[in-house]
Amino acid sequence: LTAACHAFMTPPASTLRVPHFGLAQPSFASIIDTTRIHAFSLPTFLPSPSSPLVSAADDYGNASAVLLCATLAQLLGKTTALGKLLGPPVTAMTLTFFFASVGIMPPGGSAGASSLQSLTLNLATPLLLLGADIRAARRSCGPLLISFVLASLATVLGSVAAINLGPIRSMLTAALGTDGLKVAAALMAKNIGGGINYFAVCAALGASTNAIAAGICVDNIFALLYFPLSSALGSGRPDPSPIASDDDDIVSGGEVTVERVSVLIALSTTAAWFGRLIGGKANALPVSTLLTLLGTTLVPNRWIAPLRPTGEILGTALLYVFFATAGTGGLAIGDSVRAAFWPIGIFLTILYGVHGCFLATSRHLVLMYRSRLQDGNRFSKDEDEGMVAPQRLLVASSAAIGGPATAAALANANGWKSLVTPSLLVGNLGYAVATFAAIAFYRLL
Numbered sequence: 001l002t003a004a005c006h007a008f009m010t011p012p013a014s015t016l017r018v019p020h021f022g023l024a025q026p027s028f029a030s031i032i033d034t035t036r037i038h039a040f041s042l043p044t045f046l047p048s049p050s051s052p053l054v055s056a057a058d059d060y061g062n063a064s065a066v067l068l069c070a071t072l073a074q075l076l077g078k079t080t081a082l083g084k085l086l087g088p089p090v091t092a093m094t095l096t097f098f099f100a101s102v103g104i105m106p107p108g109g110s111a112g113a114s115s116l117q118s119l120t121l122n123l124a125t126p127l128l129l130l131g132a133d134i135r136a137a138r139r140s141c142g143p144l145l146i147s148f149v150l151a152s153l154a155t156v157l158g159s160v161a162a163i164n165l166g167p168i169r170s171m172l173t174a175a176l177g178t179d180g181l182k183v184a185a186a187l188m189a190k191n192i193g194g195g196i197n198y199f200a201v202c203a204a205l206g207a208s209t210n211a212i213a214a215g216i217c218v219d220n221i222f223a224l225l226y227f228p229l230s231s232a233l234g235s236g237r238p239d240p241s242p243i244a245s246d247d248d249d250i251v252s253g254g255e256v257t258v259e260r261v262s263v264l265i266a267l268s269t270t271a272a273w274f275g276r277l278i279g280g281k282a283n284a285l286p287v288s289t290l291l292t293l294l295g296t297t298l299v300p301n302r303w304i305a306p307l308r309p310t311g312e313i314l315g316t317a318l319l320y321v322f323f324a325t326a327g328t329g330g331l332a333i334g335d336s337v338r339a340a341f342w343p344i345g346i347f348l349t350i351l352y353g354v355h356g357c358f359l360a361t362s363r364h365l366v367l368m369y370r371s372r373l374q375d376g377n378r379f380s381k382d383e384d385e386g387m388v389a390p391q392r393l394l395v396a397s398s399a400a401i402g403g404p405a406t407a408a409a410l411a412n413a414n415g416w417k418s419l420v421t422p423s424l425l426v427g428n429l430g431y432a433v434a435t436f437a438a439i440a441f442y443r444l445l
Contacts (some may be wrong), residue, residue: 001204009316020133033141050108057306059112064114067104069095070320087231089323089409090224097224097327109328117325121405122275122285124270124318126292128424130304139327140420141422146387147396148426150362151355152192152433157355159188159441162347169345169445179211180340184441191351194403194427196285201438214340216217217329222348226401230394230410239416240389267295268314289428319409334350352401358395365386395419399427 054061070092077088088095099105105113163169163184172180182205190198195216204213275288295306366388386392397418399407404427411419 002090027352036427052103053194054105056106056108056110059110059115062105062110062112062328063116065099066096066116066324069099069327070317070324072325073085074320075399086228087409087413088320089413090227092320092324093220093224093327096324096327098287100166100328105328107329113328115321120318120325122288123265123268124315124322125285125424125428126271126404127264127318129289129292129296129311129314129421130264130267131313131315132309141425143389144389144392144396144419144422145426145429147389147392148429150359150387151393151396151400152399152430153423154355154358155161155191155351156437156441157186157358159184159191161354162350163445165350168343168347168350172340172347175181175343176211176214177338179207180343181442181445182207182213183211183340185445186212186443187219187344187348187351187439190216190219190435191434192437193400193430194405197434197438198398200435204435205442211340215344218341218344219348220326221330222345222352223326223402226352227398227406227410230392230398231413234391234394234410234414234416237391237416239415239418240385240391241418246351254425256310256313260307261314264307264311264314271295283432286407286428286432289424291398293425303351308344316412319405322405322407340440355397355401359393363390363393391416391419395423396426399423400430404428 010110026212040383054065056062073083073092073095075085076083077091083091096105100107100109113281169181172184176183182202184197185205186201186207189201198216198219199212202215270294271288272284274291275284275286279285279287363385367385391414394406395411400411404424407423407427408420411417411423
């Protein structure tokens with residue numbers, strides 16, 4: 001909310017004064033009027049956004065701050081009411097967002113945090129796949145794949161509706177020029193695949209740096225609202241199709257050891273390296289995922305099973321670090337972000353709204369059709385509702401909106417073990433197709 005207010009209430013750059021958070025605050029009326037947010041200063045011994053405690057050039061300092069936030073988020077996300085509402089991943093994002101906004105971390109992010117984000121994302125996915133029972137997960141991947149197709153189609157329909165509804169197209173072009181439609185197409189890609197697709201589409205279409213920053217900043221604000229809502233809707237629901245591994249006796253003895261940690265780090269980094277070598281920067285993650293899947297499927301299960309507990313622990317730990325890096329931009333919102341906040345915000349509001357309504361309507365129609373086939377008998381409370389089960393629709397929606405890492409975190413947090421590996425699989429399918437779908441969408445515009 002602070003980011004939103006800062007985006008559209010701050011005066012033009014010529015009269016802009018950076019707001020600070022002080023100890024002795026004046027009255028609300030004296031801080032905010034109809035034209036500007038007035039500044040009030042911090043004591044000189046406290047950090048400020050203009051001179052942060054950790055500089056942007058301090059890679060180790062930024063890495064330390066991100067890792068501390070990721071660790072603290074796990075504690076707050078499980079022990080506090082607000083943390084439970086947001087969930088540990090969003091709590092991690094919120095902590096770094098706050099620290100970057102008040103001057104503890106550099107606003108706008110840093111090279112160290114960016115490198116850490118890329119490293120954790122590219123290692124967490126193979127580690128989680130190595131920590132999952134792929135053979136058992138195949139039984140639940142089919143329904144979730146259909147759910148993900150519905151979620152992706154919902155994003156496409158939301159994008160088409162948003163760009164053609166009212167003056168949104170003209171508002172985007174007025175705020176960002178020709179880059180307005182490029183950012184709209186990139187946001188569609190981001191909400192089918194992930195951030196890598198957003199930047200890939202922007203690069204392919206030649207969007208400017210300011211337009212790219214505007215789109216991703218506003219999308220991050222909406223993500224801070226979407227993920228807690230998904231977590232709240234899924235809270236308390238059981239695993240839709242609980243599965244037991246055929247090798248429980250092996251897995252139970254798979255304690256974490258130095259040798260297993262070393263093996264998993266070597267395997268995950270090798271998968272990431274081959275992914276970049278074969279697929280390039282844009283397709284590195286889908287390729288490394290495919291290679292990991294081939295390995296875990298072809299290698300005898302008795303060799304993989306003892307590694308699963310360690311892989312799950314390492315992969316989940318890296319997920320928290322990845323989410324913490326997503327909030328390091330803070331309130332570093334420039335003129336382009338302020339100018340584009342409303343058009344991009346309205347575009348995303350319609351996209352998210354159509355996305356949710358389409359999934360809810362699909363569930364209602366499928367259940368109504370099945371009820372008619374069964375002579376009016378409705379599904380029992382404990383019966384698996386297949387592709388339209390709320391758990392699968394929520395995970396599929398999270399895989400589309402936030403990517404496989406977000407979907408896996410949602411499934412893990414709610415105890416839906418049967419959906420963790422399938423969420424990574426379908427989420428990476430989104431990485432593979434989103435860029436091409438968004439470029440085609442832009443050409444049609």
